Amino acid sequence: MSSIMPFIEGYMNGDAWEDLCVRCYRLKYQTQNYTAIPAVHGGDAGIEGFTCNGIVHQCYCPEREYDDKELYEHQRNKLTADIEKLMNNRDRLKKLGVPPIVEWHFNIPEYRDSRILAHAQIKQEEVLAAKKKSPSLFDHISDNFKIYVKVAEDFTPEISRIIRTNLTDMKLNLAIQHQDTTDWSKCDSQKVANIRRKVGAVMRVSDDNPDLNEVVGIYIGFYISGMEIMNNLQLHFPEIYEDLYQLEQSYKREVSLKTRMHTNRQLNQNLFNDILNEFQSKLEKDFSPMLTQASIVELKQDLVASWLADCSMEFRSE
Structure with a gap:
């Protein structure tokens, strides 16, 4: 699928990608009081930040170039691990003030295998099934919980604004x-x-x-x-x-x-x-x-x- 990543100078590592995503969410969800969660003091609880209306997001960027099959496998494994973390971090998320989670966004620069979308749907169904079985155990997750795969292309207006207003050292090539x-x-x-x-x-x-x-x-x-x-x-x-x-x-x-x-x-x-x-x-x-x-x-x-x-x-x- 199309990606704007080739226009960004240099290789995008995990920390740089996370920083870019957080900046994009700050801009995109200003009116929803977006709050970033620093990955310190025991981890980020499976999310990089959240909004007051129940949108949370988690980032993943491969540390090196993979072929299509390897990239899918790493993305699949990361999504699986982070959803498990999300389900198990009820108390920590509540202490952070995260409202019932309606949308969980998986932020990746790009995907080259549509199976990641199918996998996201499988994990979504698993979360909803678990919540239906034990409502009180998963009351930090909404009955309308959705998983969305979000790529760099979804944030082109925000990335453009970040670069244009010199909010980052990133440059376009x-x-x-x-x-x-x-x-x-x-x-x-x-x-x-x-x-x-x-x-x-x-x-x-x-x-x-x-x-x-x-x-x-x-x-x-x-x-x-x-x-x-x-x-x-x-x-x-x-x-x-x-x-x-x-x-x-x-x-x-x-x-x-x-x-x-x-x-x-x-x-x-x-x-x-x-x-x-x-x-x-x-x-x-x-x-x-x-x-x-x-x-x-x-x-x-x-x-x-x-x-x-x-x-x-x-x-x-x-």
Whole structure:
């Protein structure tokens, strides 16, 4: 299933995942008086935190990469152990002020085997059966008890806000691996022609120059990857996307004016390099707290490629 985890820089270990989940629950359930439970003094009683309306959650993140089968088995075993802990911690949960539990959320970065959903349903039925058999022993659990598997994708608005408002050292990595060869068919022929014409004017070389083809191919690759990155940002991190879009649109107009008012074609390359450097500085100023340096360099080239492909950036060829 889809995951936003590849966009998060570095490997997410258990402590980092737990911290992220707690931050997400604080934001998502502010009006339900979310309370986090530190894992000290005898453990966390099988939950990381709770709300006043009976939602509790527990986190699990594998400490290393597993294949699909191994990941499912570890997730299954963790869910089983924590539900058992939940059932056995009646007195401790009550002392902490946890109300009758209506929902138990199993927070995992992702799952790749739907059997974890089936297992969650099995454990839910077991809990309800035990409560029906011994109501007083399990009065810390609601008659309407449910287990839900929650993945990172379920908290994209909260994760986006956490990163955007610098509530964490976490950064997004948007840099992608470019192919050695670019599939020009993914780029409209008019856009290709625009890129070729403008790059040729900057380089001041003939149309049959082999270096021109190479550079044009690179910028077509940037243009294609830029569309992919912006689409992913809009889908997964809409607030960050909106901030970036507004900056890009503002500077795009500035670029249009700079290049159209420039009359000395001998200095096209100087102007182009100045635009690249200035735009990177603007990106670094506004986005370095939330994006890796590689992401900023990638976005600079991708967005400049989009200006070459449309009518925003023009260079005199004669």
